[in-house]
Amino acid sequence: MGFNCGIVGLPNVGKSTLFNALTKAGAESANYPFCTIDPNIGIVEVPDERLDFISDCIKPKSTVATTIEFVDIAGLVKDASKGEGLGNKFLSNIREVDAIVHIVRCFDETDISHVSGKVDPIGDVEVINMELLLADLDVLEKALTKVKKSAKSGDKELKIKSDVLEKIYNKAAEGVQLRNIVSGDDMKYIKEFNLLTVKPVLYVANVDEDGLAIDNDYVSQLKKVAEKENAGCVKISCKLEAEIAELDEEEKNEFLNEMGLEKSGLEKVIAGGYELLDLITFFTAGEKEVKAWTIKKNTKAVDAAGKIHSDISRGFIRAEVCSFDIFKEYKSLQKIKEAGKMRLEGKEYIVKDGDIIYFRFNV
Structure with a gap:
């Protein structure tokens, strides 16, 4: 397995449409909130022209790409951390992933409803980020109470852990996304808690076909948010990706050329994820098998x-x-x-x- 990403966002922003396009797994997708009840999981081969080239030259019995796992999680709503919508069950699903792919609607379309009644990328991001932060605060508060009690024994390591947890809890209480302030030294003390706002985030601006050529105001707003948070950001059309997913490789390349696109949305998401997680690929090659492997830089x-x-x-x-x-x-x-x-x-x-x-x- 290369790595896994949890696809999150408000209800009805294109998560399941993107998931279907990426995985061709046929996850249900419809124009109403909470269409996704249980998290859909799909494993996708990572496209890599280098692997194809090596395989074409060596002609092994088998060629094995590295993979990425996508977890399509139900649309989160305000107060999800308190059990609203589908609540904490789905927040817990995100805790197991390496990175978060946050889909944000960045187009106007009267036929597709928006949970808050209007398209507002900044507001949408704030709702999701706050719910993830509130869920982390709950975890940190419980952990801090337990560790403080244990630290009274005089154990130096527990005292350090208590201080780190308290520092991070206070920052979270101020509304700070923890990925921006947690250092490598602190990480060893909090790793066990799988905090949501420590995970790297890739924002995906879901645009219509016109929005692919030039950034609209919504995309510009989202890019500023991503830059401020030191997060990744890519722009794709989930609807277009669904169409591309139905094509064979030759037709796909022709379609992308006609649209003036160098990469598919899948390739953009994977490239963004690799960069976020500092991942690279190496290869093993022989007559029996040519295989790609994903590791950290x-x-x-x-x-x-x-x-x-x-x-x-x-x-x-x-x-x-x-x-x-x-x-x-x-x-x-x-x-x-x-x-x-x-x-x-x-x-x-x-x-x-x-x-x-x-x-x-x-x-």
Whole structure:
């Protein structure tokens, strides 16, 4: 699994339409609030032209892309943290994801109702963010009460944890989204609580077809919000993505060219998610299988090996590495070796995006 994203937003902003387009899973989608009752889950292959190129050259028995899991969560409403709408059940579903994809309606359409009666991206974002923050406050308050009590034993580590929780609780009480203030040192003390407002956010501006060419006022407003929050932001048309999802690869490319689009919405969301989570892709390649693997930036070779199998990491000897650019030039791992372009790297080597790696190990 590459990573997983929870798709959130107010009711009726295009979440399930986007989910259907991304996953082709046939999740129900309709023009009324709370259409999604249970969270829909879909696993999507991550498109990667590099993987296709490597596979075309090597012609393995199988080619395996890395994947992303999308969780389509019911539309949240004001006071969801208090049980309104479909309440805390759905807030708990978001706690398990790596990142939040927040769909925001950025187009006018009289035939599609809006839960608050008007299109207001800033107001929509504030409603969702406040509900996530209130849910976090509830978790932090309970945790702080428990840890403070335990810290009275004189345990230094518990005292530090208590201080960190109190600091973060006070910031949350002031309305601060926690992803903007939680440091790496603090994270180890709060990681267990899966706080919602610590998770990275990718805002998705859902526009109509006209809005794809030029940013309308709604999109401009949302981009300012994202910049202020240090969040990601991409613009797509969920309706158009639903149409693209029905096409084969050749038809899709023709359609995107006609629309003047370089990437599909799926590719934009994945690219935005990778950037948010500091993810990269490396490849393993052989006659049996060419496969893509997702890891965090700055991952050491020995840890990347563990992504494949714990035995490979445990018995790590060395990594034989070439970049994708080198492979693109020679089109053969054997030719790369013959040209002396295959590098030998040890456990501490930091894997780069696009590396093709063969791990030597002995257990």
